[in-house]
Amino acid sequence: MNRRLLIILVLLAAAPLSLWFAVSQGSLDIGGTALWHALLGEHGAAYLVVRDLRLPRALSAFAVGGLLALSGALLQVLLRNPLADPYVLGVSGGAAVAALLAMLAGFGAGWMRAGAFLGAMISMLVVFGLSRAASVWMQNRLLLTGVVVAAGWGAVISLVLSLAPTAQVQGMLFWLIGDLSYAGDPGAALLALAAGLAVAFWLARPLNLLLRGETVAAALGEDPARLRFVIYLLASSLTAMAVTLAGCVGFVGLVIPHILRLAGGADHRFLLPASVLLGGEFLTIADTLARSWVAPTQLPVGVLTALLGVPVFLYLLVRAR
Amino acid sequence: MLETRDLSLSVAHRTLCARLSVRFEAGQNWIILGANGSGKTTLLHALAGLRMSDRGQVSLDGTDIRTVPHRQRARRVGLLFQDFESAFPATVLDTVLSGRYPHLERWQWEGAEDYRLAEAALDQVQLAGFGDRALATLSGGERRRVEIATMLAQDTPILLLDEPTNHLDLHHQVRVLEQLAARAQRPGHLNIFVLHDVNLALRFGTHAILLFDDGEHLHGPLSEILQRPNLERLYHCSLREIRADGARWYLPA
Numbered sequence: 001m002n003r004r005l006l007i008i009l010v011l012l013a014a015a016p017l018s019l020w021f022a023v024s025q026g027s028l029d030i031g032g033t034a035l036w037h038a039l040l041g042e043h044g045a046a047y048l049v050v051r052d053l054r055l056p057r058a059l060s061a062f063a064v065g066g067l068l069a070l071s072g073a074l075l076q077v078l079l080r081n082p083l084a085d086p087y088v089l090g091v092s093g094g095a096a097v098a099a100l101l102a103m104l105a106g107f108g109a110g111w112m113r114a115g116a117f118l119g120a121m122i123s124m125l126v127v128f129g130l131s132r133a134a135s136v137w138m139q140n141r142l143l144l145t146g147v148v149v150a151a152g153w154g155a156v157i158s159l160v161l162s163l164a165p166t167a168q169v170q171g172m173l174f175w176l177i178g179d180l181s182y183a184g185d186p187g188a189a190l191l192a193l194a195a196g197l198a199v200a201f202w203l204a205r206p207l208n209l210l211l212r213g214e215t216v217a218a219a220l221g222e223d224p225a226r227l228r229f230v231i232y233l234l235a236s237s238l239t240a241m242a243v244t245l246a247g248c249v250g251f252v253g254l255v256i257p258h259i260l261r262l263a264g265g266a267d268h269r270f271l272l273p274a275s276v277l278l279g280g281e282f283l284t285i286a287d288t289l290a291r292s293w294v295a296p297t298q299l300p301v302g303v304l305t306a307l308l309g310v311p312v313f314l315y316l317l318v319r320a321r
Numbered sequence: 322m323l324e325t326r327d328l329s330l331s332v333a334h335r336t337l338c339a340r341l342s343v344r345f346e347a348g349q350n351w352i353i354l355g356a357n358g359s360g361k362t363t364l365l366h367a368l369a370g371l372r373m374s375d376r377g378q379v380s381l382d383g384t385d386i387r388t389v390p391h392r393q394r395a396r397r398v399g400l401l402f403q404d405f406e407s408a409f410p411a412t413v414l415d416t417v418l419s420g421r422y423p424h425l426e427r428w429q430w431e432g433a434e435d436y437r438l439a440e441a442a443l444d445q446v447q448l449a450g451f452g453d454r455a456l457a458t459l460s461g462g463e464r465r466r467v468e469i470a471t472m473l474a475q476d477t478p479i480l481l482l483d484e485p486t487n488h489l490d491l492h493h494q495v496r497v498l499e500q501l502a503a504r505a506q507r508p509g510h511l512n513i514f515v516l517h518d519v520n521l522a523l524r525f526g527t528h529a530i531l532l533f534d535d536g537e538h539l540h541g542p543l544s545e546i547l548q549r550p551n552l553e554r555l556y557h558c559s560l561r562e563i564r565a566d567g568a569r570w571y572l573p574a
Contacts, residue, residue: 082409202427208415209422213406218371220475221395221423266409269430 004270007263011277015062018281022058022288023050027295059190060183060245061287061301062280065252066193067242069279070200072253073271074235077207078228079143085254086239089146093153094123095243100160100172109182112175113244120240123149128232142232178249178302180287192241197276199234203227204268211266251305252279255313262316282309322347322511323368323398323479327377330363336536337363340377343530343540347478350502351513352522352543355532356556361515362403364532365481368513369400381479395423399477403484403515405468407456413467414452417442420474435474442473445500447493461488469497480504483515494518498525519571523547531555 024035030046038050071086079088086092098119102112131145161172174181200207206227209217214224242249256279257271264270286304293299323345330337337360345351353361366372368379370386379386381397389397399420417439418431425431431439443449446466456464465488472480480501486494498514502525505512516522522529522543529547530540533555539546549562552571559574 077409205422205425205427209419211407211409211411212416212419215371215402216405216419218391219369219395219400219402220419221392223391261409265415266411267415 004264004267004274007260008270008274008277011274011281014281015277018284019055019058019062022061022284023054025288025292026054056186057180057183057287057291058284059186061180061284063186063189063193064180064183064242064246064249065256065283065286066276066280067189067196067238068249068253068283069256069275070193070196070272071235071238071242073257073268073275074200074207074231074238075253076257077210077268078231078235081143082258083254084143085250086235086242087248087250087253088150089127089142089236090123090150090153091120091127091236091239092243092248093150093157094126095120095240096176096248097153097156097160098122099175099247100157100164103168103172103175104160104164109184112182113184116247117240117244120236120243123153124233124236124240128236174300175247177300178247178305179300180246181291181298183245186245189241189245192238193276193280196234196238196241197273199230200272201269203230203234204272207231207268207272208266246301249283249302249305251302251309252283255309256282259313259316322382322509323513324380325368325377326380328367328379329375329377330360330367330372331375332360332363336375338532338538339536341530341538341540342377345511345513345528347509347511348505349511349527350505350525351511351528351530352526353513353515353530353532354517354519354522354547354552354555356534359532359534361532362483364530365400365483365513365515369398369481370394371400392423395475395477397477398479398481399472399475401468401472401480401482401485403487405464411456412452413443413448413454413456413459414439416456416467417452417471417474420471420476423475438476439470439474442470443467445473446470446497462490462493465489466493466497469501478507478510480510480512482512484517485514486516486518486521494521519547519552523569523571 024030026049028049030050034044034046035050037044038046068086075084075086075088076082095116098115099112102115127146127149131142161169164172206222209220209222210224210227217224257275260271260274260278264274283301283305286308287301290299290301290304325341325343328341329339353364355361363372367374370379370389381389381394386394418435421431421435443451446469448463448466448470456467459467469485482501485497485501489497498521501512504510526543528541529543530538531546531551532538539551549560553560560571561574563570563572
């Protein structure tokens, strides 16, 4: 308990630090005092760069990281599968197809985001409808339906990539790897993150019960069918929101919850808020490195998440034996 | 306390028990016996309110159990499953504390009293001091006792136990059944066991239900029901009866 509280406190303290790191990095060198004044809204040379470019992007990164980690933690319990990530049920595939088609048609970033969100929602409803149509609504059926629908979207993505003019393919690949340069205003995503965390936290104790199995949860007074339905809708919506902003950023949703389970156990009252914080911080730092590491070339953040995350996770896993 | 009226259950179009009407009263230790696949577990789950019946109903304190709010039901009836799964690692104490779930409000955290009950339950199954251990490091018998402790922490007047002696050594089989059976002596308490061991049934039961594999059943006071002809019909094999010190044992002939 104390260890979990300590981890949460450390993560809470690290959140502003990661954001500060993000707004301080970039081609224009801005000193600490000037940065502070710009953040507080004082108009000056740094104001536009900090308030209109770096801060929204840092907040978008934080929101996306938090959304993905939260969604991953939820889906791992829902599917009772440690390998589950936010994309396993095809939500991102639907979003990707719509976003890529929007790019192919030459629409701007706003339409692309709208398309991605719509695609994600359609995919979510298709998977839910198909797995629901069978009389028994089992977790295996949900997983299988989701994986097969995701494979279908994957094929369409490959088709679009093959047919697209070469000049557009790089932008599409960036979207598929995960890239925050089209993120836009982070307000909606931050709101979704806060609301999502509140709902998820409300479900934390039932989720703990679900870890022990559905029949056990039923015997202890839960309604597993209703619980699963709510978790599915919540996790899918969180994923939809994240991919709308940043494409398919990998790794965060799969590994952040596992890192925290290794560090503090599987109690969801700890795991869910900690995932939001660590996921947000991790992606904020990864995105800052992605845009400053080999500047002026900007890397898609998805490259960095795995490059940073894989060694960290493997180290923790080996040490945890 | 618990009652079945005209209860019929079937699985995959096979009738397991037809039109069973039994009243389970406080102070009794019921034993459900039957061959593999005769419907013991199905009946137990129906008694727990987790399963729809084909006809008839189970009533808890006079109300159809399927209409009792889930949490309220879980404060009255505890169920020990035949086996358990664990996809994610958990500690012994966290597992046992999950038994307190129906007693806590949505936002409430486990308090000192919940921890005390969980520790006491672990102590009762001789696992005191195991709280911080990961479930995965326990033996099968120790995990079984963790499951039993979880059910004890749930602290319900009615216990439904599906083969509680699974994985337990001889000493713990007797010890656990002694403790659980003694629980029925508390006012308003009732136990219903599914067992495979006729001799343990004879030792700890007061009443019995025999489920034959054609959907028929016999129920009543244990001493009347657990007789050699019934048991030979139940298990499709001939049995030897051994009598000594005023007790009797059955062994396969």
